[in-house]
Amino acid sequence: MKREKFFNRPEHKELRRYLRNNVTSAEVALWKRLRKKQVNGLLFRRQFGVGPYVLDFYCPERRLAVELDGGVHDTPEAILYDKERTAWLTEEFGIRVLRFRNEQVFETPDLVIEEIRRVADG
Numbered sequence: 001m002k003r004e005k006f007f008n009r010p011e012h013k014e015l016r017r018y019l020r021n022n023v024t025s026a027e028v029a030l031w032k033r034l035r036k037k038q039v040n041g042l043l044f045r046r047q048f049g050v051g052p053y054v055l056d057f058y059c060p061e062r063r064l065a066v067e068l069d070g071g072v073h074d075t076p077e078a079i080l081y082d083k084e085r086t087a088w089l090t091e092e093f094g095i096r097v098l099r100f101r102n103e104q105v106f107e108t109p110d111l112v113i114e115e116i117r118r119v120a121d122g
Contacts, residue, residue, distance in 0.1 A: 006093070008049040016054055019047045026068050026102035027056060033113055034066070040120050050093060053085055058095075062120045065089060065097045068105065 008016070023031075027046075034044040034057055044066070048058035057066040073082060082099070089095040098119055100112050 006051045009051075012049045012054060016047045016049055019054055024068065024070060024102060026070070026105040029109065030057070030066070030068065030100075030105050030112065033109065034116075039113060040117055042120055050089060050095065053089065055089075059120065063093065063095045064116075064120055065095050066116060067097060067099045068102055069099055070102045 023046075031046060033039070037043055042059045042061055044057045044059050046057060048055045048060075050058070050065075055065045056068050058064070059066075067082075069082070072078060086097045086099075089097055096119060098116060100115075104112050
C-alpha cells in the first residue's frame with residue numbers, strides 16, 4: 001500500500017471532524033500557541049490521521065506529534081495502548097511523540113512550548 005494512504009484516510013474523515021469540533025479546553029489552549037506557525041515557524045495540524053490513529057497535533061515537516069492526556073489515559077489499558085501507539089508511529093513513520101498532561105498546558109504553558117521547540121529543533 002502506498003504511504004499516502006496512511007495519512008488522513010477518507011474513512012476517518014468524520015472522526016477527525018468530530019474530534020476537531022469537540023476539543024478539550026487543554027487542546028484549545030495549546031492550539032492557540034501552536035497555530036499560525038508560532039512555534040519556530042512550523043506548521044502544526046489538528047486532528048491529523050496517521051494510519052488507524054488520529055493525532056492531537058502534528059507537524060509533518062518535523063514528523064512531530066503532540067498528544068495531550070487527561071484522566072482517561074491513566075488506566076493500565078490506556079497506558080499500554082498509548083505505549084503501543086507511540087511505538088507504531090515511531091517504527092513505521094519515524095514520528096516522535098511528545099505527551100503532556102492537560103494540567104501542564106494550564107499550569108506551565110511556557111515549559112510545554114519550550115519542550116516542543118527543543119524537540120522540533122533537535
